[in-house]
Amino acid sequence: MYEHDVVVVGAGGAGLRAAIAAQEAGADVAMVSKLHPVRSHTGAAEGGINAALRDADSWQDHAYDTMKGSDYLGDAPAVEALCQESPEEVIRLEHWGMPFSREDDGRVSQRPFGGLSFPRTTYAGAETGHQMLHTMYEQVVKRGITVYDEWHVMDLAVTDEDDPAERTCHGVVAYDIQSGEISGFRAENGVILATGGMGQVFDHTTNAVANTGDGVAMAYRAGVPMEDMEFIQFHxxxxxxxxxxxxxxxxxxxxxxxxxxxxxxxxxxxxxxxxxxxxxxxxxxxxxxxxxxxxxxxxxxxxxxxxxxxxxxxxxxxxxxxxxxxxxxxxxxxxxxxxxxxxGQHYAMGGIETNEFGETVIDGLYAAGECACASVHGANRLGGNALPELIVFGKRAGRHAAGEEMGEAEIETGRSGDWQPADYEFGVEVGETGGSGTAAADGGAVVTDAESVLGGAVDRAQERVDELLSRKGRNHAEIRSAVQETMTGNVNVFREEGRLEETLGDLREAREAYKDVAVSDPSRTFNTDLIHTIETRNILDLAEALTMGALAREEFRGAHWRKEHQERKDQDWLKHTLISWNDGEPELWYKPVVLEGENKTYEPKSRSY
Amino acid sequence: MSTQIPKQTEESTETEAETQPASKGEERRAEKRRRAAERREQRQEEEAEKAAADESTVELKVFRYDPQVEGKQEPRFDTFHVPFTKGMTVLDALMYARDTYDSSLTFRHSCRQAVCGSDAMFVNGGQKLACKTQISDLEEPVRVEPLPHAEVTKDLVVDMEHFYEQMEAVEPYFQTDEYPDGELEEQRQDRANREKIKMSTRCIWCGACMSSCNIAAGDNEYLGPAAINKAYRFAMDEREGEEMKQKRLEIIEQEHGVWRCQTQFSCTEVCPKDIPLTEHIQELKREAVKNNLKFW
Structure with a gap:
């Protein structure tokens, strides 16, 4: 077993920034990632980083643009944090040596981007993400932060109280791709999920092959709701x-x-x-x-x-x-x-429900970056707003996890405040197909001490790997491509009821097929067949939640277009979609969007460009 | 990885709901769609015929090795026949072979667009990024091997640790003592200086250069082209200041540093990001000489 104060899962932009922040706040940090950090998909980001750097610009204008872009489904405290802190974080990157494009006077360049009222997109050619990723990895090297690269995190070690809000996360279980070893990583203070996008749910995507939404699926099965999953950006x-x-x-x-x-x-x-x-x-x-x-x-x-x-x-x-x-x-x-x-599929606006500090409803579990939903982007993300999200919320989660005092959050997580259950009947059965396999489904007495929780999670992961390697069955690849095909065919830019229902049926079939999945490569060395098989399970859970959210949201808002519902319905739908795994029986519910900012309330207006 | 959008005709009725009410143009457009569908079908038929007539598959010979699995402990080559499609890359072909014929076929890959640097391999005798190497540019059979001069972990996967160690040996992070006063103020850098370091910052750590370098093959401690290029990136960045530049030059002047390079240009030839690595190394040699003269 490995022990650290803070364990960061994923080593792209959000993970790197979180690790640096936690270390600066005095924590012993480790990063665990299935890729070496410089392979992360932050490196493929091209356009730039929105930041109100100039006198003629203001964070308030950036916040207004972001809220409008989100079609009023962003939560103001998160949106305002993004816009207020992006300038200092961008300048910090510059101070860390990031090679931004420059103006004649030597200052960093900015250019116009979609949906912005001021040219505030700071950039480094058309390779901004590459430069940002490498600049931050350089800082991780400089600080000597421990990186466990090519370790695939399989699950979270979370206690199993009935109410997710009472659960605690004590660490993660990871599989060393190089050696096949399974080990627990104890996190004394907190685990930060920074696993990025989920583009592999679709088959025409800008996302990497590695973007299988692992962190979102793990948190979901451990009891954290997925938020606003139906909002997918097609670039x-x-x-x-x-x-x-x-x-x-x-x-x-x-x-x-x-x-x-x-x-x-x-x-x-x-x-x-x-x-x-x-x-x-x-x-x-x-x-x-x-x-x-x-x-x-x-x-x-x-x-x-x-x-x-x-x-x-x-x-x-x-x-x-x-x-x-x-x-x-x-x-x-x-x-x-x-x-x-x-x-093409590009970005998931939704993800792991968090507040503006990256905290989830489970104690000691955080999320930041594309895998998280604070929500900064609401129903549609503006170009140039993803990279600042990584650095602003990565930093916030890192500091908070390291124990820094950051005040009271404005955004509530879990079933608190004015949440309401959904009134929607899905024609198709959803969720677990017989048998357990969830993170917190042991039953019996509640185990709370960290070591036993972690030990139990390691044992379950080991059993799962042994079973996948030893039994005979079908290969995951055909299941994965069936999911991708139905999602791209039916849950794309244009959506209609009948085809969304059809997709839930297709996903049910894929889940049934997955019950017979097996890994034919028997090797303990670099077994990518095994890793992909585990990822495909995550893809299934995400695709289902996404489609459920899309079916139930009977309106047209931001990236979510419905044939039968051609308008934004603020009366009924100024609210976030949440889906709880509920130990294998997914439950849909809603909570209101937070439009009250620091000094103003963002009134929904008609959105025209 | 690409898909056609299915059921085009159905979708077109959906979109009209958003963009405009039913109109007289509707019929005209329906007719247009029908014709488009006909054209599409005709084209698909033609393509199918062409594929059948042509050499429609590509033959891959792929290096296989697994230290643990019986029958794979002795390295061997496996042959795969993959249906050729226009625009197919070596990575596409490998993925097809893995997903269709043998799920144990192992290689690193992630972004598919030449920025993550995971899939450098030895293709028909040259270091290439599999994702940006077109099958149509290669002679058949296409021979795919792991990067030479690195320890093979399994199939096409090599151990990158040594490469990472060399990269990290050159203090690969920005260092300066002089920041502007204002917290929200950037350091100034003129466009020419940014331009000077631009190519060097493109490195994606794929390891192709190191694998191609004869010197690195013979001297395990040689920093290698990628690490020296990283040092160049900082040494030439005027934001770091003169004092740091001295320190940078000392690092690259060490026994296994720039002076080992024999300017064979193999690194420059294989670099998938077109970084003029040899030129950068030469320039650092000149800087080092100038610097040493200064202290005489």
């Missing part, structure tokens, strides 16, 4: 054949979208008469697919993104990486021809 400019991201920075610098008839459809077809290509991402994605569906797509699949008019010099200076991506992954030369683009 309007991904390469059609691979899903590789073409940064919003292209449109920020002046790139134009055209349909097959050469029309600048964002204006000519009235999707966004003011902001055009720089409308919010959900708006642009729907516009593109509408063009394709109405016969004005190219090869009936995509539209064109043209940046040629920006000129070679400007493109090389600010968007060079885009030229490489378009060339290597689509065979298109962005200097001489328009690039083909279509919407």
């Amino acid at each position: 309007p400019t991904t390469l059609p054949s691979t899903g590789v991201l073409i940064s919003e920075g292209v449109r920020g610098e002046g790139g134009i979208l055209y349909n097959s008839e050469g029309e600048r459809f964002m204006f000519e077809h009235g999707y966004a008469n003011n902001d055009g290509e720089l409308a919010s991402r959900d708006v642009v994605s729907r516009a593109e697919l509408t063009e394709v569906n109405e016969g004005r797509g190219i090869e009936d699949e995509y539209v064109h993104l043209d940046m040629r008019h920006l000129g070679e010099e400007r493109i090389l200076d600010r968007l060079e990486n885009i030229l490489h991506l378009a060339e290597d992954f689509e065979g298109a030369d962005g200097l001489t021809e328009p690039m083909p683009v279509k919407p």
Whole structure:
């Protein structure tokens, strides 16, 4: 067993920032990640970091834009924390040596991004995430923070009181990919989940193969509700054949979208008469697919993104990486021809329910970054708001977990305050398919001492691995692709009741099939077959929760579009969707959104760009 | 990894609900859609015919080894025949082989877009990132091996520890004593200086350069091109100041530092991010000489 004060799971932007903050607050920190830190998908972020750095800008304007972008489903205390603290965190990155793009006077550059009232997106070419990831990993090396890389965290060690709000997290159980060893990691003060996105729930995604939402699924099964899972961002400019991201920075610098008839459809077809290509991402994605569906797509699949008019010099200076991506992954030369683009899964607005310090309802368990839902992004995330979330909330969670006094949270977690049960009947059975396998389903007397809780979790993980390796059964890959296919087919940009129900049925079948899953590689050395099989279980739980939330939310808000419900219904739906695992019988419930900020209340307005 | 959006005609009726009410244009568009669907079907048929007529599969010969599994303890090559699709990369082909034929086939990969640096391999005798190497650019059979000059863990996975140790040996983090006064104030850096270090900051730690380097193969303590490039990134960054630059030059001048490089350019040739590694090493040599002259 390994022992530390704070254990951070995942080593992308949020995890690295959390580890640095916890260490600065005096804690002995360890990071546990299934990838080496520099392999994390933060490195693929391109566009930039929103921060109100300039005199003509203000955090209040940033907060207003973010709240509007969220379609009024962001919680004001989290949104305001993001906007207030992003500037100091960006400057801290600069002080750590991050190579930002520069203006003539030597200050860091900023550019316009979708949904922003001021050009406040700070960037390093079109490789901002890469530079940010490496800069923070450098600081982790400098500080000598312990990193257990290529250790896959399988489960949390959480006590099993009936009420999740009374449970405590004492650590994690991880599998050493290199050696096959399973070990407990005791966390004296807290565990911080920073496991990133869940794009592998879909099959056309900008996310990495490793983005299987492990942390969200683990927390869910341990009793933490998943929040607002139905809100998935589909990025309007991904390469059609691979899903590789073409940064919003292209449109920020002046790139134009055209349909097959050469029309600048964002204006000519009235999707966004003011902001055009720089409308919010959900708006642009729907516009593109509408063009394709109405016969004005190219090869009936995509539209064109043209940046040629920006000129070679400007493109090389600010968007060079885009030229490489378009060339290597689509065979298109962005200097001489328009690039083909279509919407692709990009980001999960929802995730592990937390307050503005990253605390979950389980004592000692935190979450930060894309896996968490504070909620900063509500129903739709603005471009350039993900990277500041990593550094602001990573830092907050790290400090809090290390024991720093941070005051009372405004956002409540768990079933407190004005929560309400959902009144929705799913036509299909959801949840566990017979047998247990949950983190806290031992029954009998409640075990509370840390060592026994961790020991029990290690034993269960060992049993599970031994069983998967020894039995005969089907390979996980076909189950995973069946899930991805139905999710991309039916729970995409446009959603309708019948097909969402159909998907729940497909997912039920996939769950049944998963009962017979087995790992055919018998090796204890670098057994990726085993790791992927475990991940596929996580994908199943997430896909189901996402679809349940989408089916029950009978309105059109932000990224969630419903055929039968063509308007935002503030009367009924200014509330967050929550889904509790409930030991295998998922339960849907709601809690109100917090629109009261520090000095003002954000009144929902109609959202046009 | 790509998908077509199924049921296009159904979806198109959905979207109209949002964008505009039923109109006279509706019929025209329906007709357009019908024609588009016909075209699509025709194209699919043509493609299927073409695939059948062409050499439609690609042959991969993949290195296999597992220290624990009987039959794999002696390294061998397995052959896989993978259906070729336009735009297919070596990584796509490996994933297909794994998911379809043999789930124990093992390789690192994550982002699929040449930024995580996980999947450097030895493809037809050269260090390549599997995700950005097109099958159509390679001669068949495509021979895929783990990176040379590194210990093989299993199949195409090598032990990266030594590489990481060398990277971390050059104090790979920004250091300065002079920050601006205001807490919210950035250090100034002129565009030319940012441009100077830009290529060096592109490194994704894939290890291709180290694997290609003859010197590193013979001298295990040699810092290697990637670590020296990391040192270059900081030594040339004017934000660090002159004093730090002295220290940086001392680090790279050590016995197993820049002077070992024999400018064979193999690292520069294999770098998937086009970093001029050899030039950077040469420039550091010149800086070191200049620096030493200064103290005479």
